[in-house]
Amino acid sequence: MKPFAFSAEPLQPASLRRSLADPRCGAFVSFEGWVRNHNDGREVRALEYEAYEQLGLKEGARIVQEAIERFGVDHAACVHRVGALALGDLAVWVGVSSAHRDAAFAACRYIIDEVKHRVPIWKKEHYADGDSGWVNCERCASHAQPPPARQAGR
Amino acid sequence: MKPFAFSAEPLQPASLRRSLADPRCGAFVSFEGWVRNHNDGREVRALEYEAYEQLGLKEGARIVQEAIERFGVDHAACVHRVGALALGDLAVWVGVSSAHRDAAFAACRYIIDEVKHRVPIWKKEHYADGDSGWVNCERCASHAQPPPARQAGR
Amino acid sequence: MREIQVEYFAALREHAGCGRERLRTAARTPRELFAELSRRHGFPELGPLKVAVNDEFGDWEAPLADGDSVVFIPPVAGG
């Protein structure tokens, strides 16, 4: 399986998991991001993900490869949904298999953290009050600033 | 579902996972222990697990409850196989769902670590050379000592 | 003047009113190109943007070449 992929169809964790099976591996750790019914105190009804796929595929594959090398795990993969999702839907899946669990936990955590900050995917939330909006990464929003075009020439 | 269980039948991660679904939860982390084809440099062909179930059920449930309280996650559960297992079989499953992923990762890790040290389950490995043996917890075996009966009266 | 293709995603796509556009521009760098497009489309403040040129992360100050494809990347919110 590819190290990183986008999917417009519902993710199938059972078959994703099987793709990382290996008799050398004693540990498998997976992370799933589910669509929550609330965010930042607002009631969420549904959401959609939009990705810049050409770049996202490359960056996602780099992240998975970094995790494999850094933590010495045998297999790792990540798939991210795009399109319209309902409450409870699986938005992102990360799986890692490894001889031992220390490395599997660390690699899985690394991949989801990096994917959330580096892969160009955007989330539009639809709220119970009819409003909707694109969600910015919290860490970035806290020091929001004008895009660089305004700041300086060369 | 029960917080902790033993199963003589193959574990079904897909249905176990569904039992922790909750629209309040944005994060789900699971750990699976798979039967490896090697241990301590020896080639393993198969193994069996034997549990002291009456006590194990209580101790396992305590561990899951500790994780829920300590990390503030919404749901957690663990199931451990008993009986004869083949290479690649799923021996133990831990799942945690939570609003955020920090707590889900920490609780999942806590549960598998504690289960491996506190729940009375023993593993007998069958090796490629025809030998077999009960595996002791590595940490314990390193300071093996006569059982207390030999050491002192009262 | 260079011919540049720009692709928009998410909030920028909605503000631009289109997913992509092809334009002839005097902008020499992504920074100058963004300033030009920002004036035209009235982009809102979105926090620190990154830029991609030909589907790789790029430099705001690197010279643009004729035929380049450019994407301005708002802060991401994956997962």
Add this chain to the structure above:
Amino acid sequence: MREIQVEYFAALREHAGCGRERLRTAARTPRELFAELSRRHGFPELGPLKVAVNDEFGDWEAPLADGDSVVFIPPVAGG
């Protein structure tokens, strides 16, 4: 003398040659009971054992009562 039920698991079960036995014993504590059974069955060294009395972790020095059920717990290797 007390009547005690002992249950064996894993390596101890194989060495005892049975999964459980019921016995009358003068042993006053789990420690004394283990010494008695160890002489009879020739248990190997298994590292530090724990003991359970009536399906809860117990104390090696706590007095045994008539009818108690006792399990000696070798080091575990779950997962």
